[in-house]
């Protein structure tokens with residue numbers, strides 16, 4: 001049986017709700033992205049270029065996606081999930097990207113990220129480039145089927161993935177992480 005490397009939920013959040021969220025935040029202050037755990041001494045400053053904002057744990061979107069993540073976990077993966085990190089709303093404008101990386105942080109102080117989920121807030125026609133891809137060991141990375149507004153994808157946080165450079169328009173998404181006891 002093929003190994004499932006990702007799981008998708010189509011139409012998880014309505015398109016109207018996605019548009020509303022973008023409208024709420026698009027004209028507010030955004031922070032430059034910062035790659036936790038990677039940019040010690042600044043050597044990975046070029047790994048990522050985008051703007052971010054943090055969502056609250058009691059946001060409607062947060063609660064909805066967490067419940068979907070739990071369903072997928074119990075149905076397909078069976079990880080022990082004991083918490084979540086604050087979700088990150090991300091904006092990629094022309095020239096922005098996030099190069100190959102994994103989301104799991106290996107340190108002793110915090111429980112590791114086990115599952116990552118990406119909610120597609122923008123309409124596919126609102127931007128070009130900005131593709132989420134999964135490393136599969138081949139020269140051509142696997143393009144993930146996350147294009148429809150309001151759909152999302154769950155993958156193991158240890159999977160290598162990237163977002164290619166946006167060449168036109170703006171791509172908005174929200175990233176969620178579920179954490180749990182150490183993997184070993």
Ligand SMILES: [Fe+2]
Nearest residue numbers: 101102103161
């Ligand atoms: Fe990531």
